[in-house]
Amino acid sequence: MALRWPRVLGAGAAVIVLGAAVLWYGSAPRPASAETWEGLGEPEFARGEALFWAGGCTGCHAADGAKGEEVRILSGGLALTSPFGTFHVPNISSDPEAGIGAWTLAEFGNAMTRGVGRDGEHLYPSFPYTSYVRMSPADVNDLYGYLQTLPASGNVTPPHDLPFPYNMRMALGPWKFLFFADEPRVEIASADDRIRRGQFLVEGPGHCGECHTPRNALGGLKTDLWLAGAANPEGEGRIPNITPGSRSVGSWSEADLVSYFETGFTPDYDSVGGSMVEVQQNLSHLPQEDLAAIAAYLKAVPARE
Structure with missing residues (x-):
């Protein structure tokens, strides 16, 4: 029986080494070609x-x-x-x-x-x-x-x-x-080119969901609650729900959204505040058709209350 222990230990070490190799390979960065x-x-x-x-x-x-x-x-x-x-x-x-x-x-x-x-x-x-x-x-x-x-x-x-x-x-x-994946965050049946452009701007370079979508304990986005509001990553207050189910933004028209992006004023003549100030200032540089595309997409995403 004692003679078997070196074999057992050797097999165990081999499993550990193999597991470490698989973990390293699976965890390695993957640059594009x-x-x-x-x-x-x-x-x-x-x-x-x-x-x-x-x-x-x-x-x-x-x-x-x-x-x-x-x-x-x-x-x-x-x-x-x-x-x-x-x-x-x-x-x-x-x-x-x-x-x-x-x-x-x-x-x-x-x-x-x-x-x-x-x-x-x-x-x-x-x-x-x-x-x-x-x-x-x-x-x-x-x-x-x-x-x-x-x-x-x-x-x-x-x-x-x-x-x-x-x-x-x-x-x-x-x-x-x-x-980490490149699939759409939400599936939208419409073939409207404006909505597709808005989806690219919001889900891609605009990265709106990074703040407006809640995260799990590991920091991954809860995509079933896409744009439904989340804890402020800076630690104070909440980032609002911007889906059609929102009690505030949900009632805005596409024209209201475009005006907000351009001017920083809400339909009630309140003004943009908090971390959204810089976001709005950046958005105001975009052409009208891109702002309209973003608005169309935000009205097309699934409503979350």
Whole structure:
């Protein structure tokens, strides 16, 4: 019997090694193929700028309190508190050292749509690549081209401050397996081109659901409650329900929504407040047809009370 123990221990060790290998492989970052980012041609800066405003890049990456043209200096530094720790927003200006000025399109695209950093590491979903994954390679090319035209900043931002086990990026592999996909957040039967465009803007670059949809204990979105309101990720109050079932926004017409996006005033002549101020200011840069598309989509999503 004693002679069997080395065999048992050896078999057990082999199972542990094999399990660790499977876990490592399953948890490894998955960048897109190199061909994804080839042959896209010169970026269209006008489209890139529209995506820039739709994505609300200034809301996180501009300096706190920046106004006017200063919002285009994407120096980072904002501290985002969460139940998982504090995330420090990076510099994504055109500076080649402190920012992303020296990044390749592939490096930028993999960060945006795959959640993979420049060094091949998993990125935390405090950066909403879970929404940006719906952007096409052409979209990414146009956005990156536009970002490279913006001012550089040498601001060096600190690393994230996360306790164990949230500081282990390997754990993001299983998280992505559970919650990271590029399918539509909701199924909408309508073939209306406006609604389809609105769905892309809201579920993709606009990443509206990242705040307006509740999350589970692991930080994954509860998509059965899409846009039904959620706890404020900044810790105070709630982010409102913006589905047709909302007691407030639900009664607004498409024209009311478009006017709100443009002016910041509600149908009752109240004004936008809280974190929505920056969102509205960004949306006001979009063309009328995109605002109308967003409104049409918001009136078409399933109502949640």
